[in-house]
Amino acid sequence: MAASAHQLRIDLTVNGTVHGIDIDPRTTLLDLLRETLDLTGTKKGCNHGQCGACTVHVNGKRVLACLTLAALCDGADVRTIEGVGTPEKLHPLQDAFIAHDGFQCGYCTSGQIMSALAALEEPWGPDDAAIKEAMSGNICRCGAYPNIVAAVQEVRKSAEGGRNA
Amino acid sequence: MNVNSTVIGKPISRVDGRLKTTGAARYAADHRPVEGRPLHAVLVKSSIASGRITGFDLSALQSMSGFVRFVSHLDGALIRTIKNPVDGAFAAGEEYTPFENDRVHFVGQHIGLVVAQTLEVAEAAAKAVVVDYETSAARIEFADPTAEVRQPDLYNTGEELQVSRGHVEAGLVEAVEIVKATYTTPIEHHNPIEPSATLAVWDGDHLTIYDATQGSVNDKNYVAFGMSVDPKNVRVLNPFIGGGFGCKGFTWPHTLIAAAAARAVEQPVLLVLSRKDMYTSCGHRPYTEQEVTLAADADGVLTATRHRTQSYRSLVGDHVEPCGMTTAMLYQCDNLEVTHSVRVLNRPSGTPLRSPGEAPGTFALESAMDELAEKLGMDPVDLRRRNHTDIDQRNGRKWSSKHLLECYDRGAEKIGWGRRKAPGQWRDGNDLVGLGMATACYPGYRMPTQTRLTLDRDGTLHVGVAVQDIGTGLYTVLAQMVAERFGTSPENVRVLIGDSDLPPGPLAGGSMTTASVAAAVDDGCRALSEKLRARLVDMGHTPGNEPLVIDGGALRSGPLSVPAAEVIPTDVHEIVAEGGSDDTYGFTGGVETDKSFYSFGAIFAEVRIDRDFGIIRVPKMTGVFDVGRVINAKTARSQMLGGMTFGIGMALMEETFIDDKTGRFVNPSLGEYYVPVNADVNEFDVEMLDIPDYDFNPFGARGLGEISNVGASAAIANAVYNATGIRVRHLPIRLDDLLEDLPR
Ligand code: FES
Ligand code: FES
Numbered sequence: 001m002a003a004s005a006h007q008l009r010i011d012l013t014v015n016g017t018v019h020g021i022d023i024d025p026r027t028t029l030l031d032l033l034r035e036t037l038d039l040t041g042t043k044k045g046c047n048h049g050q051c052g053a054c055t056v057h058v059n060g061k062r063v064l065a066c067l068t069l070a071a072l073c074d075g076a077d078v079r080t081i082e083g084v085g086t087p088e089k090l091h092p093l094q095d096a097f098i099a100h101d102g103f104q105c106g107y108c109t110s111g112q113i114m115s116a117l118a119a120l121e122e123p124w125g126p127d128d129a130a131i132k133e134a135m136s137g138n139i140c141r142c143g144a145y146p147n148i149v150a151a152v153q154e155v156r157k158s159a160e161g162g163r164n165a
Numbered sequence: 166m167n168v169n170s171t172v173i174g175k176p177i178s179r180v181d182g183r184l185k186t187t188g189a190a191r192y193a194a195d196h197r198p199v200e201g202r203p204l205h206a207v208l209v210k211s212s213i214a215s216g217r218i219t220g221f222d223l224s225a226l227q228s229m230s231g232f233v234r235f236v237s238h239l240d241g242a243l244i245r246t247i248k249n250p251v252d253g254a255f256a257a258g259e260e261y262t263p264f265e266n267d268r269v270h271f272v273g274q275h276i277g278l279v280v281a282q283t284l285e286v287a288e289a290a291a292k293a294v295v296v297d298y299e300t301s302a303a304r305i306e307f308a309d310p311t312a313e314v315r316q317p318d319l320y321n322t323g324e325e326l327q328v329s330r331g332h333v334e335a336g337l338v339e340a341v342e343i344v345k346a347t348y349t350t351p352i353e354h355h356n357p358i359e360p361s362a363t364l365a366v367w368d369g370d371h372l373t374i375y376d377a378t379q380g381s382v383n384d385k386n387y388v389a390f391g392m393s394v395d396p397k398n399v400r401v402l403n404p405f406i407g408g409g410f411g412c413k414g415f416t417w418p419h420t421l422i423a424a425a426a427a428r429a430v431e432q433p434v435l436l437v438l439s440r441k442d443m444y445t446s447c448g449h450r451p452y453t454e455q456e457v458t459l460a461a462d463a464d465g466v467l468t469a470t471r472h473r474t475q476s477y478r479s480l481v482g483d484h485v486e487p488c489g490m491t492t493a494m495l496y497q498c499d500n501l502e503v504t505h506s507v508r509v510l511n512r513p514s515g516t517p518l519r520s521p522g523e524a525p526g527t528f529a530l531e532s533a534m535d536e537l538a539e540k541l542g543m544d545p546v547d548l549r550r551r552n553h554t555d556i557d558q559r560n561g562r563k564w565s566s567k568h569l570l571e572c573y574d575r576g577a578e579k580i581g582w583g584r585r586k587a588p589g590q591w592r593d594g595n596d597l598v599g600l601g602m603a604t605a606c607y608p609g610y611r612m613p614t615q616t617r618l619t620l621d622r623d624g625t626l627h628v629g630v631a632v633q634d635i636g637t638g639l640y641t642v643l644a645q646m647v648a649e650r651f652g653t654s655p656e657n658v659r660v661l662i663g664d665s666d667l668p669p670g671p672l673a674g675g676s677m678t679t680a681s682v683a684a685a686v687d688d689g690c691r692a693l694s695e696k697l698r699a700r701l702v703d704m705g706h707t708p709g710n711e712p713l714v715i716d717g718g719a720l721r722s723g724p725l726s727v728p729a730a731e732v733i734p735t736d737v738h739e740i741v742a743e744g745g746s747d748d749t750y751g752f753t754g755g756v757e758t759d760k761s762f763y764s765f766g767a768i769f770a771e772v773r774i775d776r777d778f779g780i781i782r783v784p785k786m787t788g789v790f791d792v793g794r795v796i797n798a799k800t801a802r803s804q805m806l807g808g809m810t811f812g813i814g815m816a817l818m819e820e821t822f823i824d825d826k827t828g829r830f831v832n833p834s835l836g837e838y839y840v841p842v843n844a845d846v847n848e849f850d851v852e853m854l855d856i857p858d859y860d861f862n863p864f865g866a867r868g869l870g871e872i873s874n875v876g877a878s879a880a881i882a883n884a885v886y887n888a889t890g891i892r893v894r895h896l897p898i899r900l901d902d903l904l905e906d907l908p909r
Binding site: 024026027031034035038039040041042043044045046047048049050051053080081082084085086087090094097098099101103104105106107108109110113129131132133135136137138139140141142143144145146147148149 | 178179181182183184185186187188189190191192194195197202205283284285286289356357358359360405406407408410437439440635636637638799800802803804806807808809810811834835836840841842843844845846848849
């Protein structure tokens with residue numbers, strides 16, 4: 001990438017792989033993932049932190065990749081949708097999204113799944129209202145909301161069952 | 166048709182679900198050229214509403230490392246002039262050719278494109294372009310008295326926009342109660358979460374475009390025309406589209422601009438629209454002012470109906486919001502007048518947005534029906550029943566299949582309509598509670614479609630057609646249709662769509678894809694079946710009259726069972742058949758028929774309004790729909806949830822503001838244009854009557870993407886009235902509209 005005269009070098013881990021990359025200091029984590037690392041599963045819906053389509057995990061917490069400068073991710077551990085499951089080997093939450101039809105066009109889905117995975121580790125209550133609140137930073141214009149809640153609940157309950165067993 | 170099908174109507178999970186949930190589904194901006202990386206492009210848009218460009222100052226760009234090129238009208242004929250946007254081969258959103266000249270017609274018009282090696286540089290460079298303008302007088306305000314007013318005869322479907330029958334004045338004299346009121350609906354934007362994007366890759370005079378479009382064939386023909394190349398040399402790929410709702414329906418200038426830029430710089434170019442670009446680049450639903458007059462006799466029978474819609478169009482786009490088309494069709498009424506007029510303004514162009522006309526039109530009509538019921542002291546459902554008709558009021562034809570009365574009954578039962586009280590009388594704790602309802606309807610459209618059916622040596626079936634799945638579930642629906650015809654499981658069918666090189670199909674709009682492909686798949690399967698039978702006979706077999714089953718790698722007919730690998734000669738690998746239908750329904754020039762085709766439904770909403778703050782919530786919505794045969798119960802239900810969610814947005818949240826001085830949209834972002842989020846929606850109870858309409862197509866399906874959004878805003882507005890006694894005649898309804906007058 002010889003585009004900008006001014007370059008910064010960062011090292012970060014993405015889905016378990018370590019990358020040392022020269023970046024334009026203006027680059028967001030979202031554009032780094034998509035345009036440099038070709039991890040296009042993470043989507044850009046607004047680039048302003050308003051839709052949630054770009055949600056990824058940085059050091060185990062959900063963040064909006066479009067609002068995160070890549071330069072601030074030096075040394076970070078990043079997980080994207082590509083690090084969750086594959087079409088051949090789905091994560092249980094991905095299975096649940098399919099079973100409950102938690103998407104239509106699928107464009108918000110990576111963000112929904114990354115958000116939900118993080119939310120399941122956050123201190124939200126067990127009821128639907130809590131999950132709706134926890135998931136309200138992720139817009140789904142297709143309106144899959146009730147199905148998303150159903151998918152998250154299925155995984156939450158089975159994890160709870162696992163813990164209690 | 167096997168009504169007890171194991172495939173049709175079943176809640177089968179999406180066949181593309183694995184790709185969509187793992188990030189492996191590739192949308193337009195996710196594709197890369199075969200070699201190397203694309204250049205990145207960013208649009209430069211006009212900041213004035215009317216005038217001409219007198220120059221560009223690019224001095225700041227030249228020193229930017231990574232800046233490649235700026236293209237504009239100064240580059241000469243990059244794009245062939247498109248005189249007539251709808252020349253039969255394609256429909257464009259605007260009647261103008263990008264970069265044709267120095268004219269500016271609205272704020273946000275594309276006037277240039279920056280191409281750079283990286284997105285960061287392209288964005289910085291686009292901001293650094295200084296544009297000099299000579300401004301001229303602009304007409305922006307809706308009521309501008311100098312604006313030209315037009316009364317278009319026809320909507321783009323060919324339907325009449327100025328309708329008159331009987332004598333409205335005479336009908337008014339007969340009436341005992343008359344409602345006359347003006348309802349307004351705001352500017353609304355589609356806001357699919359995927360912004361439009363185009364990756365244009367040239368190889369000599371061949372062009373491949375990955376485009377976020379609802380119509381690959383339309384897109385191909387438009388771009389081929391604008392680029393002066395043979396349509397055969399253009400291939401549009403759109404295997405996945407991140408929602409559209411209308412804004413990716415007709416082709417818009419940015420696609421052509423990206424293609425022209427890629428040719429100019431001789432490298433692949435990726436243009437991804439910003440969210441802000443989306444507000445002025447691909448249409449919106451224009452503001453409407455609708456004056457509705459309903460007159461009825463003492464029994465509630467309508468004696469006169471008048472629906473006058475005023476809206477606007479841009480200088481370069483001819484979209485009319487056809488609000489009164491529903492009114493001309495729905496209720497029995499001999500004295501009727503429906504008119505539409507548009508003011509020509511220096512605003513960005515409008516375009517269809519999920520149920521254009523029907524959604525804002527039924528807000529007005531169905532609110533007025535509620536007001537009439539109130540005046541007559543009648544139950545709103547009874548008033549609709551009383552004016553129900555089995556005849557299409559526009560043309561005197563019978564409906565192919567109409568079960569609206571059943572929708573009213575089921576919906577009323579499911580929502581608990583009997584709980585409804587007089588306005589402002591139902592309290593629960595600090596909440597005012599109300600119930601409201603509205604009729605939903607949407608035309609049945611069908612367009613010519615061709616398909617290719619293939620059987621390979623493994624016994625796998627393939628179906629190919631140039632249609633697209635914008636989230637509707639079409640991949641799955643096509644697999645089910647083919648599986649049904651060959652007595653197999655959808656897993657045994659591979660679906661190829663989203664590629665303009667496939668046999669042509671319509672764009673994803675007007676809720677018409679399922680009905681259109683139904684006829685084509687039926688014919689394609691018949692053609693493949695005939696070929697396979699002939700082949701079996703050639704091989705010395707005698708297939709019976711039983712339908713041909715293709716399952717488990719073998720062809721079966723009655724007692725006969727032959728492995729596919731034997732039926733298909735080794736040297737050909739597969740047997741291919743094409744089939745389709747040239748029939749058109751619902752548009753001008755369609756099939757001559759004595760029937761009319763429409764989907765119907767009834768929507769009921771319960772609202773709860775906080776007595777102190779006026780906050781409006783919708784704890785429950787019930788929709789009962791008569792949309793023909795449902796092909797997939799799971800994806801169909803999801804579309805209905807989506808439409809009802811759209812309805813909540815329209816009723817309570819969505820509005821784009823325009824600054825009447827500058828012509829700028831004030832809130833072009835998802836932070837300031839509110840759409841429903843997860844916490845805004847609650848219980849949806851959806852039921853589909855599932856009564857096949859075989860007059861419409863061999864699978865008996867009608868469309869269902871748009872109807873669920875029709876009537877939803879009126880049902881909510883009527884529920885708000887029932888809860889509070891406050892009639893709000895504009896959308897969206899906000900707490901500010903209620904706060905002053907809430908019953909304490
Ligand atoms: S793209 Fe980051 S929140 Fe929308
Ligand atoms: S599935 Fe389309 S935006 Fe959520």
